[in-house]
Amino acid sequence: MAARTRGMASDIQERIKRLIIDQRLPSGAPLPTETELMELLGVSRNSVREALKGLQAMGIVEIRHGFGTYVGPMSMAPMIEGLLFRTVAGHYRGEDSLLQLLELREAVETGLIARLAGRIPPADLAELDALVERMEAEAAEGAVRAETDRAFHAALHRGLDNLLLSEVLEAFWDAFHRVRTDLVDLHADPKVTCRQHREILEAVRTGDVVRAEAAVRDHFGDIRERLRSPHHD
Amino acid sequence: MAARTRGMASDIQERIKRLIIDQRLPSGAPLPTETELMELLGVSRNSVREALKGLQAMGIVEIRHGFGTYVGPMSMAPMIEGLLFRTVAGHYRGEDSLLQLLELREAVETGLIARLAGRIPPADLAELDALVERMEAEAAEGAVRAETDRAFHAALHRGLDNLLLSEVLEAFWDAFHRVRTDLVDLHADPKVTCRQHREILEAVRTGDVVRAEAAVRDHFGDIRERLRSPHHD
DNA sequence: CTAGCTCAGTTGGTTAGAGCAGCTGACTCT
DNA sequence: AGAGTCAGCTGCTCTAACCAACTGAGCTAG
Numbered sequence: 106m107a108a109r110t111r112g113m114a115s116d117i118q119e120r121i122k123r124l125i126i127d128q129r130l131p132s133g134a135p136l137p138t139e140t141e142l143m144e145l146l147g148v149s150r151n152s153v154r155e156a157l158k159g160l161q162a163m164g165i166v167e168i169r170h171g172f173g174t175y176v177g178p179m180s181m182a183p184m185i186e187g188l189l190f191r192t193v194a195g196h197y198r199g200e201d202s203l204l205q206l207l208e209l210r211e212a213v214e215t216g217l218i219a220r221l222a223g224r225i226p227p228a229d230l231a232e233l234d235a236l237v238e239r240m241e242a243e244a245a246e247g248a249v250r251a252e253t254d255r256a257f258h259a260a261l262h263r264g265l266d267n268l269l270l271s272e273v274l275e276a277f278w279d280a281f282h283r284v285r286t287d288l289v290d291l292h293a294d295p296k297v298t299c300r301q302h303r304e305i306l307e308a309v310r311t312g313d314v315v316r317a318e319a320a321v322r323d324h325f326g327d328i329r330e331r332l333r334s335p336h337h338d
Numbered sequence: 339m340a341a342r343t344r345g346m347a348s349d350i351q352e353r354i355k356r357l358i359i360d361q362r363l364p365s366g367a368p369l370p371t372e373t374e375l376m377e378l379l380g381v382s383r384n385s386v387r388e389a390l391k392g393l394q395a396m397g398i399v400e401i402r403h404g405f406g407t408y409v410g411p412m413s414m415a416p417m418i419e420g421l422l423f424r425t426v427a428g429h430y431r432g433e434d435s436l437l438q439l440l441e442l443r444e445a446v447e448t449g450l451i452a453r454l455a456g457r458i459p460p461a462d463l464a465e466l467d468a469l470v471e472r473m474e475a476e477a478a479e480g481a482v483r484a485e486t487d488r489a490f491h492a493a494l495h496r497g498l499d500n501l502l503l504s505e506v507l508e509a510f511w512d513a514f515h516r517v518r519t520d521l522v523d524l525h526a527d528p529k530v531t532c533r534q535h536r537e538i539l540e541a542v543r544t545g546d547v548v549r550a551e552a553a554v555r556d557h558f559g560d561i562r563e564r565l566r567s568p569h570h571d
Numbered sequence: 572c573t574a575g576c577t578c579a580g581t582t583g584g585t586t587a588g589a590g591c592a593g594c595t596g597a598c599t600c601t
Numbered sequence: 602a603g604a605g606t607c608a609g610c611t612g613c614t615c616t617a618a619c620c621a622a623c624t625g626a627g628c629t630a631g
Contacts, residue, residue: 112403112612112613113613113614114391114613114614122423125427126423126426126427126430129430129431131431138581138582138583139582139583140582148614148615149614149615149616150615150616151384151613151614151615151616152613152614152615154388154583154584155387155388155391155613155614156391158347158388158389158391158392158395159391159392159394159395160395161392162391162392162393162395162396162416163395163396163416163419163420163423164420165420165423168583169582169583169622169623170345170582170583170584170621170622170623171581171582171583171584171621171622171623171624172581172582172583172622172623172624173581173582173583173623174582174583179420179423179424179427181420183395183396183416183417183420184416184417184420186396187396187397187398187412187414187416187417190355190359190396190398190412191412193359194358194359194363194412197359197362198362198364202502205500205501205502205503206502208500208502208503209500209502209503209506212449212450212453212498212500212503213446213449213450215449216445216446216448216449216450216452216453217445217446217449219449220445220449265445267438267441267442267445268438269435269438269439269441269442270438270441270442270445273442345583345584346584346585347584347585371610371611371612372611372612373611381585381586382585382586382587383586383587383588384584384585384586384587385584385585385586387612387613388584388585401612402593402594402611402612403592403593403594403611403612403613404592404593404594404595404610404611404612404613405593405594405595405610405611405612406594406610406611406612407611407612
């Protein structure tokens with residue numbers, strides 16, 4: 106017997122994790138069926154399912170109805186859900202959780218822009234140019250699509266050359282975006298947004314670290330300002 | 339009916355989340371018992387439990403055997419678990435996931451040190467002094483305890499005045515520390531470690547941003563160097 | 572011979588009911 | 602008045618049966 110005081114479900118989860126690690130299973134690899142796991146681990150189907158539900162919530166396994174169970178993508182998706190819920194719950198309880206989330210993004214992205222300035226590959230710079238242009242086209246028609254903003258930040262962070270870091274930043278963006286659409290309407294001026302993004306792009310293109318930091322800070326400062334102003338319920 | 343194609347468990351989770359948000363329940367508040375939830379939501383006990391297991395994995399609820407179910411701490415603990423597993427699994431598959439995790443910490447902490455330099459409250463500075471001294475005492479006896487290093491970083495980040503940000507940084511520290519103890523032995527020179535921490539402290543005390551960034555980068559650069567050198571299996 | 576449909580088998584999803592296990596608080600005995 | 606005990610809540614695990622989704626082999630029609 107392994108873990109006595111911590112419950113069997115947790116024990117089963119640990120054993121399934123070990124199974125994945127010991128066998129070097131990559132994302133997408135098939136795992137034993139529920140019936141097999143139940144025999145393999147010597148527990149009931151119910152316990153297996155509860156353990157899998159927990160692992161699924163952490164992105165460690167992926168369950169497909171009628172097909173099978175697989176090693177999960179291990180993306181940052183669970184973190185997004187957690188951050189989102191934490192922020193929304195805090196917001197409704199009167200905390201400034203939304204501002205904290207924005208500050209988290211601001212602090213991290215401002216700190217990282219110095220590392221990016223002057224080091225963006227030409228291909229990514231071209232993509233960023235195209236994205237800013239699309240952004241301006243969308244702004245002329247009323248509002249910038251969220252997907253375009255997301256693509257801009259994603260392309261920018263690609264230069265960091267660290268998949269984990271990029272995913273974490275993307276997760277922060279996602280969480281903030283979802284909170285924003287669920288809770289408040291920032292009614293930002295699309296033209297201002299465009300100008301700020303172009304400024305960031307030009308700064309990193311020329312490799313001007315100080316200017317780049319100022320541009321990013323300006324971008325977030327603008328959002329922060331709108332966050333403080335009266336908005337909703 | 340809400341989600342038809344996404345399964346009932348996910349639907350139940352959503353409804354429990356709504357329950358917490360709509361009633362403004364704070365962390366630690368009691369939730370309905372399994373029996374009550376089962377009647378309230380009109381589903382079987384098993385489905386309720388599977389949903390709760392998923393929420394528990396995300397830190398949204400906390401289940402105490404024989405006592406009840408409560409609103410969870412909503413800390414970053416689930417993220418630590420996820421990062422840890424992702425990194426360990428990647429490492430065993432031959433990826434440089436450990437280095438990526440270290441770089442994540444390095445990038446974020448280096449970027450944030452500028453925001454801290456010269457802005458640490460005297461009380462925190464005193465605590466940091468005490469921690470470096472303890473570190474030196476421990477170094478003289480062989481090795482610096484992990485808890486001391488953790489406390490140093492935690493005290494340093496307290497000055498950020500953003501609980502979410504501090505927790506995220508702490509989570510990154512935890513994940514890296516656990517991976518490190520599980521996978522590799524960095525056998526760092528404790529005296530060097532002490533010197534680096536003192537240097538960081540002096541730099542932020544005097545408010546010298548450039549020196550502070552260099553100190554942090556030096557600290558991480560040292561760890562990164564050891565990570566590359568031959569180590570284990 | 573091929574394109575499309577059908578259906579049986581496999582796998583996960585849900586329900587039901589029974590009994591086990593841990594914790595709390597009130598009750599009892601000293 | 603203090604310490605031990607036990608009844609009762611609570612969550613935990615198991616069994617067994619049936620429902621629902623998906624795949625792929627085999628059949629049918631063109």
